[in-house]
Amino acid sequence: xxxxxxxxxxxxxxxxxxxxxxxxxxxxxxxxxxxxxxxxxxxxxxxxxxxxxxxxxxxxxxxxxxxxxxxxxxxxxxxxxxxxxxxxxxxxxxxxxxxxxxxxxxxxxxxxxxxxxxxxxxxxxxxxxxxxxxxxxxxxxxxxxxxxxxxxxxxxxxxxxxxxxxxxxxxxxxxxxxxxxxxxxxxxxxxxxxxxxxxxxxxx
Numbered sequence: 001x002x003x004x005x006x007x008x009x010x011x012x013x014x015x016x017x018x019x020x021x022x023x024x025x026x027x028x029x030x031x032x033x034x035x036x037x038x039x040x041x042x043x044x045x046x047x048x049x050x051x052x053x054x055x056x057x058x059x060x061x062x063x064x065x066x067x068x069x070x071x072x073x074x075x076x077x078x079x080x081x082x083x084x085x086x087x088x089x090x091x092x093x094x095x096x097x098x099x100x101x102x103x104x105x106x107x108x109x110x111x112x113x114x115x116x117x118x119x120x121x122x123x124x125x126x127x128x129x130x131x132x133x134x135x136x137x138x139x140x141x142x143x144x145x146x147x148x149x150x151x152x153x154x155x156x157x158x159x160x161x162x163x164x165x166x167x168x169x170x171x172x173x174x175x176x177x178x179x180x181x182x183x184x185x186x187x188x189x190x191x192x193x194x195x196x197x198x199x200x201x202x203x204x
Contacts, residue, residue: 010097011064012036014051016044016084017071029069041072048083055094067097088115105132121162123155137164140172142186150174150186 138147154162154176163175
């Protein structure tokens with residue numbers, strides 16, 4: 001699904017994905033940003049270099065807000081840094097936002113995890129993955145059992161996700177998709193059991 005209200009504040013999206021032409025979920029982006037799709041992950045240095053030169057060709061006032069979406073950004077050589085890795089520490093200076101997508105949290109390089117300002121977590125049945133997610137993002141706010149309840153609640157519907165905002169005066173903040181702030185809903189002292197029972201009753 002694509003929320004065009006979010007995309008309306010973005011001028012350009014560059015897609016780096018080995019599966020970009022086969023992945024149906026990327027079709028809305030492919031159609032909207034035709035010409036900005038790159039399938040050769042091995043050429044990531046050249047791709048990012050071209051994008052950087054494009055961004056730098058504008059004045060500060062006219063520079064577009066662009067996003068680089070790096071799909072399947074797995075950690076193959078954690079000690080070898082490419083241009084995308086280095087850009088993850090300074091992209092905001094070029095009005096660039098970076099989005100990486102991985103199947104497992106720890107398959108992403110530490111430089112991505114440590115510089116993330118917002119994380120989207122989808123449903124997982126792996127207990128090991130849930131533990132890793134807690135260590136990185138849940139322990140910032142919750143006891144473990146409360147984080148798992150928040151995660152299950154946020155991801156119980158198809159395509160829903162837990163969004164964790166890691167920047168801002170109130171960070172960390174936790175949301176069910178984009179709509180519902182659940183930061184305090186699952187704290188130890190909340191009346192979450194009563195709330196969930198009432199919600200289940202309304203849905204029947």
